Amino acid sequence: MIEFTLNGKVQKVEADADMPLLWVLRDVLHMTGTKYGCGMAMCGACTVHLDGDAIRSCTTPVSAAAGKSVSTIEGLSEDTSHPVQQAWREHNVPQCGYCQSGQIMSAVALLDSNPEPDDAAIDEFMQGNLCRCGTYPRIKAAIKTAAGKMGGKA
Amino acid sequence: MNPIKNASRREFLKLAGVGSGALVLGTVMPGWAPAWAESKTAESLSEMNLFVSIGSDDQVHIICHRSEMGQGIRTGLPQVVADELMADWNKVNVIQGLANEAYGSQNTDGSRSVRRFYQTMREMGAMARTMLEQAAAQQWKVSQDEVQARDHQVWHTASDRHLSYGELAEKAATLSAPEKDALVYKSKADFSYIGKDVAIVDLEDMLSGNTEFGIDIQMPDMLYASIERAPVLGANIDSVDDTQAKKVSGVVDVITMPQFSLPAAFKPLAGVAVLASNTWAATQGRKKLKISWTDSEHASHDSAKYLDTLKQRVQNRGKVIRSIGDAYTGMMNAVQTHSASYSLPYLIHAPMEPPAATAVFKDGLMEIWACTQTPQSTQSTVAQILELEKDQVKVNVTLLGGGFGRKSKPDFSVEAALLAKQTGKPVKVTWSREDEIQHGYYHAISAQYYEAGMDDTGRVTSWLQRTAFPSISWTFDGKTDAPSDGELSLGFGDLPFALDNLSCETQTAEGHIRIGWVRSVSNIQHGFAIGSFVDELADKLGREPRQMWLELLGSDRHVDPEPEGFKYGNYGDPKEKFPIDTARLKKVLNLVADKANVEQQTAANEAWGISVHRSFVSYTAVATKVRVKEGKLKVLEMHCAIDAGTIVNPDRVRSQMEGSMIFGLSLAMLGEISVEEGAVKQSNFHDYPILRMHQSPPISVYIVESDAPPGGVGEPGVPPVAASLANAIFRASGKRIRDLPVNKHLEV
């Protein structure tokens, strides 16, 4: 039995200690907002926060989450009102939508650590998140809009 | 096709998936019901026609029968219906249609959803609106011309009475559908939704993670399957040792998949499935399988050697598929000539969501949930392979995490169906990224040769072009050993240049791995080669590239390759309605060249490259600016102009163009699948990279205002990209890249 905090609530799971957090979320807890794209920390589709840091859940064994706090896209806001979600809405960012949970979770982590990222900082932080549909220009624009909403000047 | 039909209420509900398994799915995760399944049915639901139903609660339900994979079709087609229906968009609920021939084709590829169904959707909306007006007129006992539909209500202005659609629906549904010819359509000036930036209907769910893609399907008692497939096409299972696999905790069963003979078609590959209580256990178990494979005739296939062979073949005269005058005599009489050869490797789709399908076999009914671009061929292929009747196979379409042509092949749904039948349980088959990259349907490897002859004024008088690549037809018949007319219709046999002498030829190319459609298909290689060669001629003749294009395109006219011997497909559309129009090509070219100001002086090591291409009956031009310094490429900026005729949702056209620029850059800069000993070498994003944010430039999109009938949007952006990039690289660095990808020549 492994225990951690998931989106603010205590969560206990019965799972192999090495099962990646991604599959615990998806297959054991049936929370499919976090996506699989590569399984080797190459695409960012599976990005969640572990104690506030963006991590790739596909290569993070669930045991690494024991006693820590995990946040997923489902816990970001009750009503898609997080400033990053608002900015995504304003820019109509998603195409197929598949990579977007990971993109949003990365963007939130970026803005938490750097409230006024410039293009280079956005590129640097977000280059681990692939989007085959090609929503990068809008993601970049939305991150700047979100930074503005969150009090940064960008 | 006559899709106009009054479906019975039960049939509508059945088609809509309302009250079916789709709703049951939502109950697995309380509060997480997928939006598309959540059609809260009113007390009474009245169907106006196959696509429109109205509830007593005033909600309008519109069926989207095409697959959503990022192009926004679940918004676009309903937008058209709702506009003609004069419905309030806030009261519109979109329902995903199940596989059903009554809708017409559901095969969501070939950039044709709006192209083929724009008019049908207008009919559906106008028909329902007319029936609602009739119902109101009857109720008020007034003539029908005295009433008007507006804002989700029907009004009788003279007496200031109005009734809501919800109030009228039941009565309206009992009326017979008006004749198609009698329908009155809105004029363009009155459009409320067509041509407007309506936000996609799935946006909120995508922002909250409350989406249901093929990979997300959950069911009680479901088994998760991971399949180890034959590394070489045609190889079968010789022996399997699953002892260790079965010991992995969570593994429930190991099943050898049935083996099918070639041609590959849509049949699953030979393989061994590990079924477990979760995806992770299934993949861990799979790693422990010991399988030995039989030999295959394709085991000696080596893509590098094969490309050399194709490059040699195109140096020789081939089979002529279209000709004007005599290109060979033309070359001999030319004052100067120029020639070049181009090549592209195999490519794979790599949608962010790999293929995934879930199946349940119960009481003789096979029900499937899949991220499929083609529910109808999923239904027919599953029925055929499992020896079921078509109506025993029900196919639910989930959201697709990208498609790009991969999900037009139903092989993965067949795998799920086979396993569901054998186990008697719900089975989800999830492809890993490695599976997706190594066992796909590949964009064909290709080689081309071009030669032009010029007279003493520098006018191009003679043009020779040859192409060779394994055909998609080979995947299905195992015999075709040269490009098909269908593939040659994609940017090769439809060359739109004004020439005295032309010879378009093919060379042979046999298949060794499954060949399939990838976004814009053979336009990829043809757009690259022709777009590059025009730039080479411009350089040779000392013209501005734009000038060179305009000279070659010649006067404003409609090009018809048929009298010149080529059976041109024109993307399945009539040439009268969608001619090859050189004026439209020139218009997008001039638009993008002006906007990007491509002829202006650039900084050292920086330059613009342009290209223009017609595909899927739309016209796209691209200008790309690059910097090449110390062997390193940086794409600085891209501009793209599209003329796709009538536009339904400009924002989604822009997003498709942005995506196409990035998809095109990906394949041009990074894309390569190589095959050794019959097996694909690449396996994941480390060795099959796709463009990342830091490699992706700012993109400006210009949409040509047009009243022409709607053309394709999803694919036409891709073909000009690679050429515009290679041309920019040449002008910035003097380096002409004729063999893609670029990262073999420059750091990217």
Ligand code: FES
């Ligand atoms: S699935 Fe985790 S990074 Fe790709």
Ligand code: FES
């Ligand atoms: S929106 Fe489709 S992969 Fe990013």
